[in-house]
Amino acid sequence: MRRRQFLKGALYGTGSMIALGGCGSLTKVDQKTLAANQIAEKTVYSTCEMCTSRCTMAAKVRDGKVIKIEGNPNDSSTAGTVCARGSAGVSLLYDPQRIKKPMIRTGERGTGKFKEVSWDEAYTFIADKVTQIQQNYGPEAIAFASRINPQDAFFRQIAKAIGSPNTFSHEATCPMTKTTALEMTFGNPWIAADYGNAKYIITSGRNFFEGIHVSMVKGVMKAVQNGAKLVVLDPRFSVTAAKGEWVPIKGATDLAFFMAMANIMIKENLYDKDFIENYTEGFDKWVEAVKDKTPEWAEKETGIPKEKIIEITRDFAAKRPNALVEFGWRTPWTPNDYQCRRAILIINLMMGNWEVPGGYYQKKGAGVLQPFPDQAGYAKPTGGGYGPMPPAPKPSKGRIDGAGVKGTPGILIPVADGAVGQIPESILTEKPYAIKGWLVHRFNPVISMTESERIIESFKKLDLLVTCDVYMTDTAYYSDVVLPECTYLERYEPIIDQSGLIPKIQLRQPVVPLVYPDTKPAWLIYKELGQKMGIGDFFSFKDMEEFLERQLKPSGIAFDQMKEKGFWSPADMKPFYMRGKDPKAPAAPSLNEKGKMHIFSHEIEEAIPGQGIPVYTKYPQPGEGEFRFVQGKVAVHTNAGTHNVPVLNELMPTNSLWINSVSATKLGIKDGDNIVITAGKYEHKGVAKVTEAIRPDTVFCYHGFGRISPGLKRAYGKGINDNKLIPNAIGESGNVVTSMTFVKIRKV
Amino acid sequence: MAKQYAMIVQVAKCIGCQACTVACKFQNEVPDGQYRTKTPAIGPKGTYPNLSLFFEKEACQMCKNAPCVKVCPTRASYKNEDGVVLVDVDKCVGCKYCMTACPYDARFTNAKTGAVDKCSFCYEIRVGNGQKPACVSTCVGGALEFGNINDSNSDAAKLLAKYKAQVRKPEFGTIPNVYYIYEGVK
Ligand code: SF4
Numbered sequence: 029m030r031r032r033q034f035l036k037g038a039l040y041g042t043g044s045m046i047a048l049g050g051c052g053s054l055t056k057v058d059q060k061t062l063a064a065n066q067i068a069e070k071t072v073y074s075t076c077e078m079c080t081s082r083c084t085m086a087a088k089v090r091d092g093k094v095i096k097i098e099g100n101p102n103d104s105s106t107a108g109t110v111c112a113r114g115s116a117g118v119s120l121l122y123d124p125q126r127i128k129k130p131m132i133r134t135g136e137r138g139t140g141k142f143k144e145v146s147w148d149e150a151y152t153f154i155a156d157k158v159t160q161i162q163q164n165y166g167p168e169a170i171a172f173a174s175r176i177n178p179q180d181a182f183f184r185q186i187a188k189a190i191g192s193p194n195t196f197s198h199e200a201t202c203p204m205t206k207t208t209a210l211e212m213t214f215g216n217p218w219i220a221a222d223y224g225n226a227k228y229i230i231t232s233g234r235n236f237f238e239g240i241h242v243s244m245v246k247g248v249m250k251a252v253q254n255g256a257k258l259v260v261l262d263p264r265f266s267v268t269a270a271k272g273e274w275v276p277i278k279g280a281t282d283l284a285f286f287m288a289m290a291n292i293m294i295k296e297n298l299y300d301k302d303f304i305e306n307y308t309e310g311f312d313k314w315v316e317a318v319k320d321k322t323p324e325w326a327e328k329e330t331g332i333p334k335e336k337i338i339e340i341t342r343d344f345a346a347k348r349p350n351a352l353v354e355f356g357w358r359t360p361w362t363p364n365d366y367q368c369r370r371a372i373l374i375i376n377l378m379m380g381n382w383e384v385p386g387g388y389y390q391k392k393g394a395g396v397l398q399p400f401p402d403q404a405g406y407a408k409p410t411g412g413g414y415g416p417m418p419p420a421p422k423p424s425k426g427r428i429d430g431a432g433v434k435g436t437p438g439i440l441i442p443v444a445d446g447a448v449g450q451i452p453e454s455i456l457t458e459k460p461y462a463i464k465g466w467l468v469h470r471f472n473p474v475i476s477m478t479e480s481e482r483i484i485e486s487f488k489k490l491d492l493l494v495t496c497d498v499y500m501t502d503t504a505y506y507s508d509v510v511l512p513e514c515t516y517l518e519r520y521e522p523i524i525d526q527s528g529l530i531p532k533i534q535l536r537q538p539v540v541p542l543v544y545p546d547t548k549p550a551w552l553i554y555k556e557l558g559q560k561m562g563i564g565d566f567f568s569f570k571d572m573e574e575f576l577e578r579q580l581k582p583s584g585i586a587f588d589q590m591k592e593k594g595f596w597s598p599a600d601m602k603p604f605y606m607r608g609k610d611p612k613a614p615a616a617p618s619l620n621e622k623g624k625m626h627i628f629s630h631e632i633e634e635a636i637p638g639q640g641i642p643v644y645t646k647y648p649q650p651g652e653g654e655f656r657f658v659q660g661k662v663a664v665h666t667n668a669g670t671h672n673v674p675v676l677n678e679l680m681p682t683n684s685l686w687i688n689s690v691s692a693t694k695l696g697i698k699d700g701d702n703i704v705i706t707a708g709k710y711e712h713k714g715v716a717k718v719t720e721a722i723r724p725d726t727v728f729c730y731h732g733f734g735r736i737s738p739g740l741k742r743a744y745g746k747g748i749n750d751n752k753l754i755p756n757a758i759g760e761s762g763n764v765v766t767s768m769t770f771v772k773i774r775k776v
Numbered sequence: 777m778a779k780q781y782a783m784i785v786q787v788a789k790c791i792g793c794q795a796c797t798v799a800c801k802f803q804n805e806v807p808d809g810q811y812r813t814k815t816p817a818i819g820p821k822g823t824y825p826n827l828s829l830f831f832e833k834e835a836c837q838m839c840k841n842a843p844c845v846k847v848c849p850t851r852a853s854y855k856n857e858d859g860v861v862l863v864d865v866d867k868c869v870g871c872k873y874c875m876t877a878c879p880y881d882a883r884f885t886n887a888k889t890g891a892v893d894k895c896s897f898c899y900e901i902r903v904g905n906g907q908k909p910a911c912v913s914t915c916v917g918g919a920l921e922f923g924n925i926n927d928s929n930s931d932a933a934k935l936l937a938k939y940k941a942q943v944r945k946p947e948f949g950t951i952p953n954v955y956y957i958y959e960g961v962k
């Protein structure tokens with residue numbers, strides 16, 4: 029009999045089947061007992077951290093234990109839902125594989141030998157090493173890198189207090205090129221799309237339905253259900269592509285597609301001239317730049333028939349201003365990807381879709397609303413939580429990546445993020461100067477940054493490597509000191525601003541006491557470390573309750589109210605579009621000095637002459653026997669963060685390499701075959717997934733697998749670590765470069 | 777009129793995210809490696825670049841004419857007053873007759889209780905408290921609806937009135953209460 033095939037189906041593209049079995053105790057828990065238990069439950073509202081989207085959530089707690097995580101039913105943006113990862117937070121919280129005690133390395137790096145120590149010993153060890161490095165090389169020789177998060181402010185406070193300019197987020201590995209484009213075009217990156225009211229959405233690779241952000245999924249799905257057209261440019265047939273029209277574009281040519289769109293729209297008069305005139309500057313230079321970028325030309329570049337490009341452009345423009353091109357999420361595909369993102373923003377400006385339903389808008393935080401008399405009442409600003417602070421020492425040297433320096437290419441690198449790929453380079457080459465210490469907070473360079481082996485090589489030259497995380501990550505495994513953080517379900521964090529068309533602030537709060545008593549929240553770890561380092565006065569708050577009270581004070585919202593509801597948003601406010609009623613209304617309060625959006629960017633032109641307007645770069649395409657290697661997200665995992673979380677690991681323990689069936693046949697590769705992938709000097713073993721769902725010149729895998737830390741017992745050694753194969757190059761806006769690697773495949 | 781609870785799956789809105797799968801596990805304390813529901817991919821079908829792909833949530837189909845109930849020697853499998861097929865864990869002797877009889881392979885032996893287990897529509901644990909089932913409440917794509925289809929004002933009944941719906945393996949005469957709407961599926 030076909031036993032239970034029904035419930036053993038494969039997830040899309042994972043090739044993994046769910047095994048049955050596993051044994052547990054034979055306690056009988058029937059539905060009636062469960063129902064009775066539910067009455068004794070309490071609900072604690074907080075903010076999810078299973079990815080970086082920060083959805084509101086509700087934890088169901090019974091007898092001091094979290095039994096389930098749901099969405100917050102009062103939040104209309106998520107309709108009270110959380111995704112699979114959000115639900116699975118419970119199994120992270122109680123995972124016996126979490127790290128539970130501070131550890132100091134006792135063996136060679138990479139041998140995994142550690143001893144458990146007290147927090148005081150760990151702090152003392154770090155403080156002594158930091159002092160040594162400061163004395164020998166200066167404070168700038170210590171770099172700080174973290175996954176962006178409200179609480180990494182405390183981590184960065186250490187850098188500030190010792191005078192190191194070298195603070196970095198993970199963003200260079202993910203959205204940085206679009207951040208640069210937004211800053212250069214609008215003057216700030218706090219811009220979002222009103223998907224739900226759009227009538228035509230074009231996405232260039234952004235995979236809404238696998239790289240899940242719940243409220244955005246809801247928005248795009250609403251638009252599609254209301255009849256909006258969804259066009260998906262992607263070399264791979266993603267779930268998003270399955271819900272729209274798939275246009276399998278040749279890799280690294282997206283900019284050609286958008287330039288041709290502009291060419292057609294200008295030629296056929298399909299854009300909003302009034303908007304361009306009133307709100308933008310430099311359009312004439314764009315007209316010049318795209319004048320020879322015809323659909324015929326773009327067909328040769330992108331592989332998309334010119335008729336298709338013309339059809340999409342006309343249909344899209346006919347829906348203006350409710351037509352939008354998505355500017356992307358994980359975007360660093362090419363060295364100058366920011367130019368593609370800039371072109372996307374310019375197409376949007378040509379649609380005049382700024383601050384109207386179904387277009388783009390400035391996120392409506394308190395500061396944005398205040399200048400509008402009829403909206404100012406809804407603005408509830410929050411303040412700082414630190415309290416009085418001594419003046420921070422001024423760093424004596426510039427950043428290693430030159431980020432933010434006007435008139436130089438560094439101006440393209442968002443200074444709050446930095447080009448994190450420069451850290452291993454500066455360690456190894458000592459240019460512009462040596463980095464000797466690296467503090468890492470909730471970030472995993474070995475898997476999240478490109479060229480894993482080079483990263484590990486760089487670790488070996490460090491005098492100090494510290495990792496603070498919830499698991500023995502691949503980076504923790506090579507560290508001198510490992511600090512066990514508690515999870516997001518056990519700690520407070522600073523107020524989180526999640527404003528969209530209406531303001532919204534959220535709280536992350538402990539829903540249960542510490543599960544492992546010797547873990548600590550980040551705020552406490554860095555406050556105590558600061559005290560040990562003699563910079564305690566940079567943390568002049570008693571605890572997070574005090575910190576949050578201070579933050580909330582200017583808003584007039586009571587801390588208790590936040591604790592009770594988990595978030596605040598003005599209940600009676602309607603979504604506010606600055607041009608909703610009057611298409612000529614001033615709509616650029618926080619933009620550049622002239623109040624105009626930069627189609628031509630003087631800042632870029634000054635830094636890199638000739639690049640003030642997007643210029644097309646013709647990148648090489650894979651030759652015979654080669655494939656462009658692209659990667660992406662899956663709905664049940666986040667970046668490199670969740671692959672060892674029990675329930676999520678169970679759903680998808682490994683990945684495979686997608687290869688088109690025609691290409692596979694040429695290589696004699698069948699579905700499920702063991703293969704070796706080579707890229708230059710690097711090799712990786714894997715399993716082939718032979719499919720129709722990818723271009724013949726491209727291969728793909730889901731990101732975050734192939735883990736090398738034996739401390740991640742479930743994820744260890746399973747699947748392909750994409751970043752092992754990708755060289756550590758630093759793109760023009762400080763980005764890593766994810767999609768310019770060509771690989772060869774052979775069967776083993 | 778008596779109630780008839782039913783689940784409606786709007787296939788076009790399902791993104792295969794498995795939020796339902798995971799929510800169900802925690803809600804019903806389903807043991808490691810076991811599932812009352814999953815949402816596998818159907819496809820991709822076709823040849824590059826003309827492909828289709830959709831997802832279909834799978835679970836007990838809550839048959840009106842339930843073969844599992846008929847074969848159960850201890851009456852552990854039964855249909856309640858609201859048209860929901862349930863398993864009484866105390867009566868289940870683990871003979872697995874029902875597992876063989878189910879045309880949808882929806883049943884399994886729960887590794888914790890030793891009894892046969894399957895989707896319960898979250899009947900006692902949520903529906904009885906006025907909530908929708910866990911999977912429906914957390915559906916990210918908004919593909920799932922649930923309600924009493926004998927009440928024409930329920931959201932579930934409205935969907936059935938508006939769209940053409942299908943049931944699984946109608947030829948078995950089981951008369952399922954899980955309906956699939958394919959409107960908008962590419
Ligand atoms: S998208 Fe999912 S994992 Fe991310 S914050 Fe929302 S519920 Fe949590």
Ligand code: SF4
Nearest residue numbers: 800895897898909911
């Ligand atoms: S109705 Fe309840 S038991 Fe059935 S699949 Fe949904 S969550 Fe699981």
Ligand code: SF4
Nearest residue numbers: 790791793794796917
């Ligand atoms: S939660 Fe909804 S959208 Fe996600 S897989 Fe389940 S039914 Fe589909």
